[in-house]
Amino acid sequence: MAFNVDTIRKDFPVLNQQVHGYPLVYLDNAATTQKPQCVIDALTHYYEYDNANIHRGVHTLSERATAKYEAARQKIGAYIHASSEKEIIFVRGATEAINLVAQTYGRKNISAGDEILVSMMEHHSNIVPWQMLCEQTGATLKVIPMNEHGELIQDKFVELLNKNTALLAIGHLSNALGTVNPVKEMIEKAHALGVPVLVDGAQATAHMTVDVVDLDVDFYVMSAHKMFGPTGVGALYAKAELLAEMPPWHGGGDMIRTVSFSGSTYSQAPYKFEAGTPNIAGAIAWGAAIDYLNDIGLNYIAAHEHDLLAYATNKARQVAGLKVIGQAKDKASILSFVMSDIHPHDLGTILDRCGVAVRAGHHCAMPVMQYFDIAATTRASFAFYNTTEEIDRLFAALAYAQEMFS
Ligand code: 7TS
Numbered sequence: 269m270a271f272n273v274d275t276i277r278k279d280f281p282v283l284n285q286q287v288h289g290y291p292l293v294y295l296d297n298a299a300t301t302q303k304p305q306c307v308i309d310a311l312t313h314y315y316e317y318d319n320a321n322i323h324r325g326v327h328t329l330s331e332r333a334t335a336k337y338e339a340a341r342q343k344i345g346a347y348i349h350a351s352s353e354k355e356i357i358f359v360r361g362a363t364e365a366i367n368l369v370a371q372t373y374g375r376k377n378i379s380a381g382d383e384i385l386v387s388m389m390e391h392h393s394n395i396v397p398w399q400m401l402c403e404q405t406g407a408t409l410k411v412i413p414m415n416e417h418g419e420l421i422q423d424k425f426v427e428l429l430n431k432n433t434a435l436l437a438i439g440h441l442s443n444a445l446g447t448v449n450p451v452k453e454m455i456e457k458a459h460a461l462g463v464p465v466l467v468d469g470a471q472a473t474a475h476m477t478v479d480v481v482d483l484d485v486d487f488y489v490m491s492a493h494k495m496f497g498p499t500g501v502g503a504l505y506a507k508a509e510l511l512a513e514m515p516p517w518h519g520g521g522d523m524i525r526t527v528s529f530s531g532s533t534y535s536q537a538p539y540k541f542e543a544g545t546p547n548i549a550g551a552i553a554w555g556a557a558i559d560y561l562n563d564i565g566l567n568y569i570a571a572h573e574h575d576l577l578a579y580a581t582n583k584a585r586q587v588a589g590l591k592v593i594g595q596a597k598d599k600a601s602i603l604s605f606v607m608s609d610i611h612p613h614d615l616g617t618i619l620d621r622c623g624v625a626v627r628a629g630h631h632c633a634m635p636v637m638q639y640f641d642i643a644a645t646t647r648a649s650f651a652f653y654n655t656t657e658e659i660d661r662l663f664a665a666l667a668y669a670q671e672m673f674s
Pocket residue numbers: 298299300360361362363364391393394439441442443444468470471491627631632
């Protein structure tokens with residue numbers, strides 16, 4: 269299908285509205301993306317026609333709901349090129365997936381004296397679960413530093429890797445800086461020392477092709493709502509041999525084989541990790557989002573977003589008093605910046621008055637803010653439905669804010 273942004277925008281009803289009297293410009297896609305009509309339809313269709321609990325009913329609706337839920341698992345596995353859909357665990361989102369790995373793989377395999385390696389640019393979701401695991405086990409958290417462009421310092425990473433390193437946990441695409449980390453090379457270096465690797469793909473999966481087999485990554489986490497699917501659903505990918513060894517996390521229905529008061533036995537992956545009734549409608553609608561992304565083509569998406577980011581970065585260079593935070597060579601979809609004399613929260617509010625939605629804050633990446641010695645940034649984050657005209661609107665609103673504050 270040829271990429272036509274005007275046609276694509278018609279698929280997103282939410283984009284067709286006015287905010288404070290202006291056509292909405294939605295540039296907060298890193299926080300959550302908007303949903304195309306086919307995803308909204310998949311959700312309502314499920315509740316109108318198929319709603320039933322899965323994996324347990326003998327009746328038609330339950331069989332239909334189960335088949336659609338499992339088909340969604342297959343679509344998600346295929347989207348990241350997993351060898352088998354059994355390596356896909358449905359969870360609430362990237363945050364829950366990381367906590368699952370920390371509390372199952374981590375509790376089993378990591379102990380006092382071990383080191384867990386994260387990077388300075390991680391989202392809090394890829395820091396705090398490891399800090400909690402360190403408190404529980406006596407392991408130590410080590411941090412890969414970055415340079416002033418917002419790139420991880422690879423020499424320091426290699427220095428930090430050692431025989432005590434028990435796990436490397438890094439982001440694929442930084443939500444605060446837009447940096448695309450060289451995860452394939454980092455995984456190779458970690459594996460050379462026998463260190464397993466978790467990649468936080470929460471931001472990446474909407475913007476680039478991910479191939480977990482080519483990356484040889486051990487754990488990869490994702491959130492549906494950041495890739496045009498519903499909130500409250502996401503996935504953990506893990507290699508089958510790791511899942512087989514990992515103990516279950518939540519106990520309850522659907523994750524067991526047998527239960528008696530003398531003890532219980534557990535199902536195999538993925539069900540071993542999916543206790544309780546899951547977000548069935550959410551998973552099915554996420555599958556619709558993946559069909560939609562595949563129909564457009566990730567190569568077209570990446571090319572369009574690359575053009576948008578280049579256009580916005582070029583405009584940003586021409587604004588006196590604007591400093592881009594995050595100038596890595598390899599970046600995607602995110603423009604984070606500060607403006608002299610205007611607090612990001614004030615700026616965000618003024619932009620909203622002009623109909624432009626951005627995020628202002630620390631973006632759940634406080635160590636990034638500490639490194640740059642700032643409290644917050646204003647962040648414009650792009651999706652394939654954004655246009656250069658919308659970026660012009662952003663910069664017109666920024667000029668207006670500068671005028672107000674001058
Ligand atoms: N990892 C990264 C890199 C993220 O950007 C986020 C959310 C998460 C993990 C957590 O994802 P969740 O779906 O489990 O919440 N990032 C953002 C953001 O940039 N603005 O709001 C949420």
